[in-house]
Amino acid sequence: MLKLDSHIELDYARFFRWWGGELAAILPAPLRASLWPQRARLLLSRRGEQVQVSLSDDNGERPLGLFPLDESAAREREKLYETTPHLDEAELCLRLGQGQSLLRTFKLPAAASENLRQVMAFEMDRLTPFKADQVYYSIQLIERLPDTRQIRVELALTPRAKLDPSLDELASAGWRPERVIADGARANHDLLPEAFRRPRSRLPQRVNIAAAALFALLLLATLALPAWLNYTLEQQLRQEVRQVTKISKEVEDIKAEAEKLAHENGFLLRKKSEEPATLEMLDELSRLIPDQTWLNGLQYRDRKVVIQGQSPAASSLISQIEASPYFKNTNFVSPVTKDVASGQERFQIASEVLGRRASEQAIPPQ
Known part of the structure; x- marks a missing residue:
């Protein structure tokens, strides 16, 4: 029986990707390549103290050689780009091996798709051996399962403690990846931290057809003024945030210096109050020991006193x-x-021997 009240989930992005792919498939290969050129990838793979460089394009993947990460790294890198100038257009990617990354596929409730990354952060320590703040991760929706009201997702992650030093070492050698991918993961995954990302260009993409070009120009003309005002406001807010941050840092430095001075000034007072009063301790011993008892020796060290002697009733x-x-x-x-x-x-x-403060509280003034 047909149920007209059933909820229909429409994935518009998936539909337009399918529609665009079908349109592109009927075009001749040269025209399709000119309208949607595929950008080649320059793949970096760590091999100990060296980096393996490979080029991946329409002709497949081929290695370009091993390059050091020492003082000669910049010279060797420049030599590679001089001999193969078309590498300037390639996307530089760091590819992580199986020992450097983790791939997992699992199911989640369908409601999790609305905020998939946040849900993954809460479930990270349950589904993986790591916590969310210990890794860089990327999660992609693979399939919706309406019958079970679930979704199937793929998770790619790498420990921060491994990726950050590796990116720093590559950057010092002149290699600055635009993307970090896991070997075997889907193409949309990117594990590159925000701190290592390059600022993206605000310029529009290349116009493919005349109608799209006209639409882009009209849209740009319509949104130019609000965009400029937003940009100006953003720059002003950034400047104010920098000023407030500078003042806050100065206040924190003054506070830390004041705490340091207070700690140094109170050191002697605390030392005096914490250490037992030796004279009071000796006076107390002379009061407690009977007249018939004789002491042959007394040692005091680390708040512990040892007495030796003779007594009628020890x-x-x-x-x-x-x-x-x-x-x-x-x-x-x-x-x-x-x-x-x-x-x-x-x-x-x-x-x-108890401290002086404890003894002063225990003995009432006479």
Whole structure:
């Protein structure tokens, strides 16, 4: 039964691509080549410390040789363009191998096609081993599946940590790719970061037929004034943004300098407040140790004090020292022994010394 209330999805871009392809197919090959010339591609492939250069055109792909990326790179590159002048018109592309890129084909809900790139950013860590901020990626719609209300897409990606150094090294050698493609991916994929893209020309494309030329001129005349006003406004806004950015940077520098000075000025005060008061610690020990107890040695290092001596009852010293707010974790370092000559117990006790601030809070003023 015919359902007149069914929703029909029209892909206008796909229709016009098909229609244009059918029209181009009936034209003679020389005329089609003059109206829609295919731009050749100069393909770069990394081979260790060298780059493999190949030319891809209507005659297929053929290698042009290996070129270094050292001091002689610019000279070798200029020599290549001098010997083959038609390479100036070729599109320079960096081709990534299987170990440098990742290709995946999967299905998504049809609603994802409205904002496909944003949806892919949220699903990146689930569908790939990477997060969205770790890679450069390109996603293309391959097919719509109305029966399951899904779409089939192809994802091409490469890690930022690998592509950025490679592009910098190529740029230093004079190679500045216009496009980054993954080996085996569809032609529409481009992984070139925005930072490495060249500013595109605002000039209209070549007029193919007389009617198209007339339409382009009329459209240009109609939109010239708004376009110029928008361009002027854009330049003015860019200038204002640059000024605000400069002022913001100066403010951040002043703030950082003030924080640095404050940190340096407060270093001694913090150091003094964090370190235990040695005189107070010694005074506290002299108050805690009974008169019948004798000290033979005292060591203090890294907030830890070790005392050695003799006492009639060495075990009672642990509780007395531990009860003080100046000390904690008090224990015997070695077993208590009996001195035969004096009849007293030999001991060696270690304890951690609290900071001065903690001791001042613990001891009320008298």
